[in-house]
Amino acid sequence: MALGITSLFRKKVAEEKVAELFVNTIFNAVDTSFIEVAELLNNDINLVAQAQVDPELQDDFLMIVIAGNFCLLNDYFFEGQEDRIRELTIEKLAAIYSVDAATMRTAIDSMIALFKKLNYPSKNTHYAMSRAVFHKYKLNNFQKEYFKNLNTPDPILLKNIDEIMEQFIIKWATFTDKYRITD
Numbered sequence: 001m002a003l004g005i006t007s008l009f010r011k012k013v014a015e016e017k018v019a020e021l022f023v024n025t026i027f028n029a030v031d032t033s034f035i036e037v038a039e040l041l042n043n044d045i046n047l048v049a050q051a052q053v054d055p056e057l058q059d060d061f062l063m064i065v066i067a068g069n070f071c072l073l074n075d076y077f078f079e080g081q082e083d084r085i086r087e088l089t090i091e092k093l094a095a096i097y098s099v100d101a102a103t104m105r106t107a108i109d110s111m112i113a114l115f116k117k118l119n120y121p122s123k124n125t126h127y128a129m130s131r132a133v134f135h136k137y138k139l140n141n142f143q144k145e146y147f148k149n150l151n152t153p154d155p156i157l158l159k160n161i162d163e164i165m166e167q168f169i170i171k172w173a174t175f176t177d178k179y180r181i182t183d
Contacts, residue, residue, distance in 0.1 A: 009049040010180040015081065018181060019088035022097070022170065026065050029168055034058040037164055041133070046157040047142040060136040065168045066093065067111035068129040076172035081181055126169060 038055035070089075073082045087101075094104040115128035118135055124127070134140070134153045147154045153161070 010178060012182050013179040015073075015181060015183050016088055018085050019092055021175075022069065022085070022089050023092045026062070026069060026168070028169065030058055030062045030065055033167070037061065037103075040160070040164060041137060041139065044092055044157055044160055046144075046154050046160065047139065048144055049142045050110055051139055051142045053137050061133065063107060063111050063131050064132045064136065065165075066130075067108050067115065068125050068165070068168070069116070069170050070124040071112060072172065074097065076176050077181065082181075085181075086120050112117050126162060126165060127158075129165045129168075130158055130182065133165065136159065148167055 002071060035055040038053040040057075041053045042051045044051070070086060074087060077085060089103050090101050090108070091106075094101045111132065112136070114132055115125065118131040119128035134157075139140055139153070139157070141146055143154055143157065145158075150182065
């Protein structure tokens, strides 16, 4: 009973604001942290040579973070709500990138398809994001020969990337505990 009463007193927030928060949170996190991410990837002790992740080229990483967080929306929002937040977010992203919404939707869908391909049969989005980083930044080229020949991430390297990616997953559970989404 207490849970029901508590939920009545949560602050209301419009779906439009949720989409704005989504975009701002991700852009802020990537903008302020990608130099460190590149440094961590370039200097990972599980690589036999320094990777070549350019700290100025964060677009692939940003798209991985956007797509990964898109995949997680359905865990925290109702079906119609999730769809509206997704569409509002796509519109905001399209405006930032000066493209139409269909182009942005296609870019996000392409990344999600890459997640599925790289992480099959697992459906764990967090791990898919890590594998996408491994793939997009061609980290296989800098691995020990054994893993390089298998064309698969060294499990310890992948765990390190998982720890990095954890920092870029929006904590929607905390948000939905505090706020009630309205349209």
